Every structure is written in structure tokens, then in C-alpha cells.
Amino acid sequence: MATEKPKKENMTVEDRLSSLWKLQTIYSKIDRIKQIRGDLPLEVKDIDDNIAGLKTRQANYEQEIEDLKKKIVGENEKIAEARRKIAVYNEQLKNIRNNKEYDSLSKEIEFQTLEIELAEKHINEFNHMMDNRKSDIALTQETLEDQKHILEEKKGELEEIVSETRQDEEKLRMEAKKLEPTIDERTLNAYKRIRQNARNGLGIVYVQRDACGGCFNRIPPQKQLEIKMHKKIIVCEYCGRIMIDPALAGVEENKTEE
Numbered sequence: 001m002a003t004e005k006p007k008k009e010n011m012t013v014e015d016r017l018s019s020l021w022k023l024q025t026i027y028s029k030i031d032r033i034k035q036i037r038g039d040l041p042l043e044v045k046d047i048d049d050n051i052a053g054l055k056t057r058q059a060n061y062e063q064e065i066e067d068l069k070k071k072i073v074g075e076n077e078k079i080a081e082a083r084r085k086i087a088v089y090n091e092q093l094k095n096i097r098n099n100k101e102y103d104s105l106s107k108e109i110e111f112q113t114l115e116i117e118l119a120e121k122h123i124n125e126f127n128h129m130m131d132n133r134k135s136d137i138a139l140t141q142e143t144l145e146d147q148k149h150i151l152e153e154k155k156g157e158l159e160e161i162v163s164e165t166r167q168d169e170e171k172l173r174m175e176a177k178k179l180e181p182t183i184d185e186r187t188l189n190a191y192k193r194i195r196q197n198a199r200n201g202l203g204i205v206y207v208q209r210d211a212c213g214g215c216f217n218r219i220p221p222q223k224q225l226e227i228k229m230h231k232k233i234i235v236c237e238y239c240g241r242i243m244i245d246p247a248l249a250g251v252e253e254n255k256t257e258e
Contacts, residue, residue: 011184014230017204017244019183020191024204026176031201033165033172040158047151054144061133061140068126068133075119075126082112082119187233194240204242206249215239 011019089105089112096102180188195203198214205213207224217238219227227234228245235242246252 011182012230013232014248016183016187017230017233017242017248019179020187020204020242021206021244021249023176023179023183023191024195024202026172026179027195027201027203030169030172030176033169036165037158037161040154040161044151044154044158047147047154051144051147051151054140054147058137058140058144061137065130065133065137068130072123072126075123078119079116082115086112190233191242194235194242198239198241202241204244205236206244206246206251208246212236212239212241212243214241219243 086109089109093102093105096105183191191203195201200214202214207213207219207227208216210221210224211218215236215238217236219236223234224245226232227243228247230245230248233242
């Protein structure tokens with residue numbers, strides 16, 4: 001008959017520390033698997049974001065072209081209206097009665113002629129802007145295709161690595177999931193908080209050569225004795241990591257883990 005595991009409320013400090021160390025060992029293996037993947041996940045995300053940005057830029061360029069087309073239509077309408085007015089004024093010139101009417105109509109024709117020239121200038125500017133935007137779209141599309149190609153390659157590399165390590169990682173996560181409920185919530189939450197803030201992911205460490213195994217600051221002999229007694233959970237006053245003695249971690253005294 002299998003021996004029942006101690007209930008969380010009946011667990012000694014030594015039991016909790018031992019479980020935390022086992023949990024840390026599992027998490028460290030998972031961290032090593034993530035290290036194998038390196039920066040690929042971040043690279044894939046960055047390229048994905050870049051592609052999204054390029055698509056947005058391209059859409060903005062296309063919208064600018066549509067807006068410019070509408071402006072050109074508006075300028076052509078101005079030209080047509082100005083020409084219509086000039087035609088009317090020219091007809092009226094045939095029936096003028098005095099110099100005052102002639103001067104007035106001549107000014108109107110001159111003004112409408114200037115309106116046509118201005119509209120034509122705007123149309124040329126808009127066409128030039130459209131040509132630039134079309135070039136921008138072509139360049140953006142070229143960059144977009146390159147990024148898509150790179151993304152496919154990076155995703156392929158990542159998927160290959162993930163597929164090679166997925167089974168091991170899933171197994172480790174299942175082990176961690178089974179182990180976590182054996183640790184009281186307060187201790188587990190404290191450990192996870194420490195681990196999250198630790199640069200190397202170590203929330204619990206053992207004493208190495210009279211120093212903290214996380215930050216390597218020296219630990220006073222009295223503090224080391226308290227750690228060995230397993231009467232309470234002790235954290236490093238420098239880095240905040242939970243500390244245990246080497247024996248509880250299953251390593252020989254004053255030797256680093258291989």
C-alpha cells in the first residue's frame with residue numbers, strides 16, 4: 001500500500017522546502033528548454049508586428065491615393081466650371097455697350113483663367129504625390145514579401161525546436177502541476193513571486209561555499225546554522241531568494257551542482 005502524502009497543513013518546514021526545491025528543479029529544466037529556443041519566439045513576434053505595421057502603412061498609402069484622386073476630380077470640376085464661365089463671358093463680350101462692361105468681363109475672364117491654371121497646378125502636384133505613393137506602395141510590398149519569407153523561415157525553425165522539446169516540456173509541466181498542490185498557497189505564492197523577479201529564474205537556492213547560491217553574498221555562520229535546522233523559511237537578505245542547505249538539495253557540502 002502506497003504511503004500517503006502529508007497534508008499541506010501538516011507539512012513541516014523541511015517538507016515545504018524540499019518540495020520547493022523539487023519544483024525549482026523542474027522549472028529550471030523548463031527554463032533550459034526555453035533557452036534552447038533562444039530569441040526565436042521574440043523574433044517571430046517582432047516580425048509579425050513588423051508585417052502588421054507594413055500592412056497598415058500600405059493601407060494608409062492606398063487611402064492617400066484615393067483621397068488624391070478625389071481631389072483631382074474636384075480640380076477638374078473647377079476647370080470645367082471656369083471654362084464654362086469663360087465661354088459665357090466671351091459671348092457677353094460680343095454685346096458690350098461700353099468700356100466699363102468690357103473691363104469687367106475681361107477681369108472675370110482673367111480671373112477664371114487664373115483659376116484654371118491654379119487647378120492644373122494642383123492636379124500636377126496631386127499626380128506627383130500619387131506617383132510617390134505608388135512607389136512607396138511598391139517598396140512597402142517588396143519589404144512585406146521579404147518579411148513574410150523571413151517569418152516563414154523563423155516559424156519553421158521555431159516549430160522544429162518546439163516539436164523536439166514539446167514532449168519533454170509537457171511532461172515537466174505536468175510534474176510541476178502535480179507537485180504544486182502539495183505546497184501551501186502562501187509559501188508557493190511567495191516562491192513564485194521571488195522566482196519571477198529573479199534574473200535567472202531561481203526562487204530557491206542552496207548555500208554554496210558559505211554564500212547564497214543566487215547572488216553569492218556571504219552568509220554568516222549563525223544564519224547558515226538556522227538554514228540547516230529547517231525550523232523556518234529563510235530568505236537571503238541581499239537578493240530575497242529562499243535558501244536551503246546543500247544536503248536538502250541533494251548535493252555535497254561546499255560543492256556546486258554540476
